[in-house]
Amino acid sequence: MSSTGLRLPASVFSVNVEHLAPHCNPAPCVIAGRRGSVSVISASERVTGDVLFIRPGVEHKVVCANGGINAIYLDGLAWPGSFPCAQRLQGRLADIAVDALFLEAGAQAELRHRLTSGTTPIPQQLGEVIETIIAEPMLRLSQLELAHRLKIERTRALRMFKAATGLTFRRFKQWSALQHAARQIAAGELVRTAAMDAGFADTAHLSRTFRASFGLTPSEAIAGGAQAGAS
Known part of the structure; x- marks a missing residue:
């Protein structure tokens, strides 16, 4: 690769x-x-x-x-x-x-x-998968599909993914979706719309995940005038 x-x-x-x-x-x-x-x-x-x-x-x-x-x-x-x-x-x-x-x-x-002391180069196929997950938070990419795209065995593909991102495949997908939802909420989108667009089951699922990762609920973020940016 x-x-x-x-x-x-x-x-x-x-x-x-x-x-x-x-x-x-x-x-x-x-x-x-x-x-x-x-x-x-x-x-x-x-x-x-x-x-x-x-x-x-x-x-x-x-x-x-x-x-x-x-x-x-x-x-x-x-x-x-x-x-x-x-x-x-x-x-x-x-x-x-x-x-x-x-x-x-x-x-x-x-x-x-x-x-950081340095970064490990990310294989091109893996980079393309990561970019897809970030761009399409609703995408239901499976572990088998990850392995198929990388053309390697599933366990090895999962290890490679975690080495590149610092997160497990499942956690990275959830974290990317959560950041997408947070940016939408900060831009004024309704919580239920942000939840749907990011692939969460419902607003309660988004709220639980939001609080576990950020320390506040979407409603608290809205009340606090949350702002967001990305690069």
Whole structure:
């Protein structure tokens, strides 16, 4: 398989709330308070700072006393540290992270570069599958179809997919659909419409998944004036 220059997306969300309920972000995340410092609290630590990096898969809550949170999710980034849940970003790295949160040109790519020791080239066929999943959240692509498109055995295809994206095949599909729905909601779409367009069974399914990954429900995001961007 030849390799591709596929760049996995980074989603930026901004919401005017004072806290996020306990949740596990599926992808590495950089978070900053809109009007002051922010704290990430897990079972083992509390980390406070202006800009924080949060590893995926660890339950935590977020508190921002002055209200307002900006977050960027870096799909496919292999989290680089040994810290339990979160660490402060400082100096030039913090400046780059803030630029990335405000969608400054080139900042997200530089942030990725500085936060990881390197990336593994993604085979072209796999890159095409990933692009399809991101572009078509309602697509019901099966594990067997993934293996067929990659022309390899199913178990090997699933291992390759996780190595490239950092998520299992099933979780990546759900996460891509969730980000699609979140961007629609932030743009003013009805929750039930966003749920249908992203392939969720109903609004209750979307709400459960939304809260488990973001720490707030779609209704809370709407009430907080959520905004979204992607690159």
